[in-house]
Amino acid sequence: MLNVSPIPAFQDNYIWLITNNNHAVVVDPGEAAPVEKILAERGLTLDAILITHHHWDHTGGVNALLTSWPQAQVYAPAAEAMPAAGAIALNDGDHVSLPALELELKVISVPGHTLGHIAYYAHQHSTPPLLFCGDTLFSGGCGRLFEGTPKQMHDSLQRLAGLPDDTRVYCTHEYTQANLAFCHAVEPNNPELKKYLQNVAKLRQQGVPTLPSTMAREKAVNVFLRAHLAGVRAAAQAHQGAELNEVIEVFAALRRWKDDF
Numbered sequence: 499m500l501n502v503s504p505i506p507a508f509q510d511n512y513i514w515l516i517t518n519n520n521h522a523v524v525v526d527p528g529e530a531a532p533v534e535k536i537l538a539e540r541g542l543t544l545d546a547i548l549i550t551h552h553h554w555d556h557t558g559g560v561n562a563l564l565t566s567w568p569q570a571q572v573y574a575p576a577a578e579a580m581p582a583a584g585a586i587a588l589n590d591g592d593h594v595s596l597p598a599l600e601l602e603l604k605v606i607s608v609p610g611h612t613l614g615h616i617a618y619y620a621h622q623h624s625t626p627p628l629l630f631c632g633d634t635l636f637s638g639g640c641g642r643l644f645e646g647t648p649k650q651m652h653d654s655l656q657r658l659a660g661l662p663d664d665t666r667v668y669c670t671h672e673y674t675q676a677n678l679a680f681c682h683a684v685e686p687n688n689p690e691l692k693k694y695l696q697n698v699a700k701l702r703q704q705g706v707p708t709l710p711s712t713m714a715r716e717k718a719v720n721v722f723l724r725a726h727l728a729g730v731r732a733a734a735q736a737h738q739g740a741e742l743n744e745v746i747e748v749f750a751a752l753r754r755w756k757d758d759f
């Protein structure tokens with residue numbers, strides 16, 4: 499059975515561990531030690547490492563993991579510096595086949611946070627679809643625009659929003675609670691958001707991860723997927739003190755607003 503679980507790293511990163519029987523894959527191992535610990539505890543073999551983008555908190559553990567797992571195949575975005583020698587460079591539409599895990603992933607190009615950023619999407623027969631989206635889509639938020647434009651990020655998020663509603667959204671950071679505080683400032687009367695805020699507060703009090711999210715929920719609460727709505731636009735305009743005619747302008751204003759929220 500395919501299983502996905504978070505390995506906490508640094509302050510608020512999750513390295514996602516995908517397993518089937520004793521075979522394992524990790525997504526964005528920023529550090530190696532917590533991964534090695536879980537692999538040893540569970541008697542797992544590391545088959546592959548998937549990288550979404552070049553930032554150190556997503557790639558820092560790759561070479562140490564390869565020292566103990568030299569047969570593990572690394573996959574990374576073609577448009578960015580390879581995290582290790584022998585890594586397979588991926589472009590939009592490519593497929594990653596992991597037969598030992600009975601897992602097939604499709605590559606989706608999602609520039610914005612970085613220019614080469616990719617996401618991995620798996621549509622299984624028996625389980626809901628899985629999305630590993632790195633620092634592109636967060637629960638209640640999106641990545642900062644370090645390299646891309648608002649238009650690139652907005653287009654990337656819209657592509658992800660087009661995935662099925664039951665898609666499980668595996669983000670790389672536990673930013674949910676802070677993100678929802680921002681969403682609430684933009685949409686104080688969104689009932690779905692209010693409910694989710696309460697649930698998330700409870701989970702965080704107990705130290706429980708708020709992830710994965712689902713695409714249906716993100717479309718209901720995440721203002722970065724809701725820039726086309728009149729209420730969101732009105733809030734962005736009020737904050738900006740200027741008229742915003744295009745959806746991209748609303749999105750860009752929201753992103754700037756969040757940057758110093």
Ligand code: ZN
Nearest residue numbers: 551553611633
């Ligand atoms: Zn990043």
Ligand code: FE
Nearest residue numbers: 553555633670
């Ligand atoms: Fe990150």
